[in-house]
Amino acid sequence: MISPGLQYPIFGPEISCPHCRQIIPALTLTDTYLCPRHGAFEANPQTGELVHLQSGRHWRRWNGEWYRQHTHPDGIRFEIHEALDRLYTQGYRATKVIIASRYRELVSAYLERNTPWRGNSDSQTPRLYGLPVEFSPESKEDPCWDVINFDLEKEPGIPKRYPYFRLFE
Ligand SMILES: [Zn+2]
Known part of the structure; x- marks a missing residue:
């Protein structure tokens, strides 16, 4: 089995965008995923969260679904x-x-x-x-x-x- 941990962010080589569900790729050697419509999302290996850089929204993933983490x-x-x-x-x-x-x-x-x-x-x-x-x-x-x-x-x-x-x- 290949360990993806060294090359890809914690969620793997691609994810579905939490906003539009389109499959979006990780940028090599970064923790960032890039959606052509919604911009950059950064995976945080410490918290296990995905953060939308533009809005500051946080998500966690369960069974392949993203769940927005609320602060208000x-x-x-x-x-x-x-x-x-x-x-x-x-x-x-x-x-x-x-x-x-x-x-x-x-x-x-x-x-x-x-x-x-x-x-x-x-x-x-x-x-x-x-x-x-x-x-x-x-x-x-x-x-x-x-x-x-x-x-x-x-x-x-x-x-x-x-x-x-x-x-x-
Ligand atoms: Zn998107």
Whole structure:
């Protein structure tokens, strides 16, 4: 087996661009990958991350997929919102959001909490977009949680033309 470590950055001779998914090559003897549309990405062997030099965005990779690493709560909230929209269009509805525990501090202040006067049993359960939120196990129990950002529990939903139609029923 040939060890690629000496010639190529940590992600190998080519990767798919995190922005456009096009296959892009590594530049020889550097840690850089170059996308003709999105410019240079640099692999960091210390952190295992890919960094877009122009925007400073960071990604980690799991099972061949790139996962953007968020540094601001709006970034991960937006990504969850997009995933919820996708679920609706696929005919599902989400029942729970599981957020990677490494984001606990980042997002906690932004989660909705039920007001205590309702007195129901899950009044302490934080919510996001109305859905209960849990945090993932620690990544040493399941290493994917060091990379992926969140997971959605779902159930088949009644197909509706407009996802928020039920508000008016
Ligand atoms: Zn690209």
